Amino acid sequence: MEDPNSCEFRLVSAFLAMEPINILIPIARELGRGSITEEVQNFIHEECINNKICRNYPPSQFYVKSLLKQIIIDAESQSQEVLDVFYEKYAQYLINCKDYDLSQTGKCYRILKFVFPASSDFLTSVDNQRIRESVIMTVILRSSPNMLEGGTGCSIWPSSLFLSEFILSHPQIFSSKCCFEIGSGAGLVGICLANVKASKVILSDGDLSALANLKHNLEINLVVMTEKTEQEFCQDPRLVEYRHLKWESASQDDLQNCGAEVILGADIIYDTSCVPHLVRVLVALLRTRRSSDLKQLITNSKESSFEGMITEDNLDNNCNENKDSSIFCTNAYPVAYIATVIRNIDTFDYFLRLAFEAGLRVINITKVMGSLNLLPYFSSLDRSSVNLYRISSLHS
Numbered sequence: 001m002e003d004p005n006s007c008e009f010r011l012v013s014a015f016l017a018m019e020p021i022n023i024l025i026p027i028a029r030e031l032g033r034g035s036i037t038e039e040v041q042n043f044i045h046e047e048c049i050n051n052k053i054c055r056n057y058p059p060s061q062f063y064v065k066s067l068l069k070q071i072i073i074d075a076e077s078q079s080q081e082v083l084d085v086f087y088e089k090y091a092q093y094l095i096n097c098k099d100y101d102l103s104q105t106g107k108c109y110r111i112l113k114f115v116f117p118a119s120s121d122f123l124t125s126v127d128n129q130r131i132r133e134s135v136i137m138t139v140i141l142r143s144s145p146n147m148l149e150g151g152t153g154c155s156i157w158p159s160s161l162f163l164s165e166f167i168l169s170h171p172q173i174f175s176s177k178c179c180f181e182i183g184s185g186a187g188l189v190g191i192c193l194a195n196v197k198a199s200k201v202i203l204s205d206g207d208l209s210a211l212a213n214l215k216h217n218l219e220i221n222l223v224v225m226t227e228k229t230e231q232e233f234c235q236d237p238r239l240v241e242y243r244h245l246k247w248e249s250a251s252q253d254d255l256q257n258c259g260a261e262v263i264l265g266a267d268i269i270y271d272t273s274c275v276p277h278l279v280r281v282l283v284a285l286l287r288t289r290r291s292s293d294l295k296q297l298i299t300n301s302k303e304s305s306f307e308g309m310i311t312e313d314n315l316d317n318n319c320n321e322n323k324d325s326s327i328f329c330t331n332a333y334p335v336a337y338i339a340t341v342i343r344n345i346d347t348f349d350y351f352l353r354l355a356f357e358a359g360l361r362v363i364n365i366t367k368v369m370g371s372l373n374l375l376p377y378f379s380s381l382d383r384s385s386v387n388l389y390r391i392s393s394l395h396s
């Protein structure tokens with residue numbers, strides 16, 4: 001397998017993931033030892049723009065146009081020859097497409113390569129085999145070129161990248177478990193859950209256009225995964241299902257009867273008006289605890305110091321005091337893992353207050369449950385902006 005640390009790998013992976021152009025250009029320069037030489041341009045033409053996976057799953061045209069423009073500017077400024085094909089392609093874009101049309105409409109594909117490092121300690125999701133060399137898992141996601149087209153669920157949000165790394169880094173939490181995601185959006189988390197041997201994956205979203213996009217993504221990834229030559233990760237496609245679920249109208253009985261053991265959510269706490277409904281859904285899903293799990297929770301004295309709401313003030317202290325991350329990974333199910341970027345502290349505080357009043361225990365586990373950096377080329381992902389919470393019910 002090609003070296004995941006090489007410039008070539010980083011450049012192609014960043015392009016396929018549609019990383020910002022200002023991240024790609026420095027990698028291209030690095031490949032050309034300071035400038036985007038003709039050789040580098042040829043590489044970009046063949047391995048990025050004409051990459052065979054892009055024929056079926058193209059990035060946005062606006063993105064390709066922006067890359068061409070930036071390469072032309074950069075190469076000319078360094079007195080490098082520019083490939084004729086780049087001028088021609090760029091001219092075609094200028095003649096045929098307005099920027100507005102390119103950037104605002106249609107869907108495009110982002111291709112994410114999760115790079116599992118070679119490590120004798122790291123257990124892959126595949127039959128608990130230890131991997132001796134880096135392994136790549138490819139996920140193809142149709143999404144909106146801009147954040148808001150087709151609803152928020154048609155974009156890939158940072159928390160879902162963060163949560164995916166968490167799932168793939170800690171497969172033991174999810175394997176053989178019925179996992180239920182709320183606000184699934186494009187479906188990335190669900191695809192990762194399918195890869196860590198969850199016994200069942202139920203994805204849900206309240207937005208019909210997001211759900212249609214998610215269905216498409218499940219279909220292409222299950223096909224791609226069984227066809228790809230790289231190590232196969234995927235479970236039986238029938239294990240993954242999706243549901244239209246609006247938190248406002250979700251039936252308590254349906255939620256409690258679905259048998260969810262692990263509940264997940266990424267970037268779902270942002271709209272104050274939805275928070276009470278979201279908390280109700282979480283409570284219903286988390287109140288199906290089996291009595292054996294409850295016993296274990298009670299006997300786990302270490303955990304009792306984290307009862308109740310953990311506030312911003314004592315959060316870090318509480319989490320830092322105990323470096324033993326295993327206590328956050330008990331066998332007590334159901335349990336929820338919610339990753340979120342806190343964009344509005346009032347909305348998040350409101351969520352914490354309602355969760356506390358509803359008898360949910362919310363623990364910030366961001367610092368104690370680290371994840372592997374499986375997207376090493378993905379420089380635009382600001383991991384420090386995402387928090388991960390483990391939520392359980394005090395009254396099961």
Ligand SMILES: C[S@@+](CC[C@H](N)C(=O)[O-])C[C@H]1O[C@@H](n2cnc3c(N)ncnc32)[C@H](O)[C@@H]1O
Pocket residue numbers: 151152153154155156157158159160161182183184185186205206207210245246247248265266267268274277
């Ligand atoms: C910011 S997006 C996050 C999508 C995905 N989890 C991610 O991180 O990429 C929020 C998701 O929650 C869904 N959502 C928001 N409010 C909802 C509600 N009241 N009921 C059900 N789904 C909702 C949206 O449709 C959207 O897919």
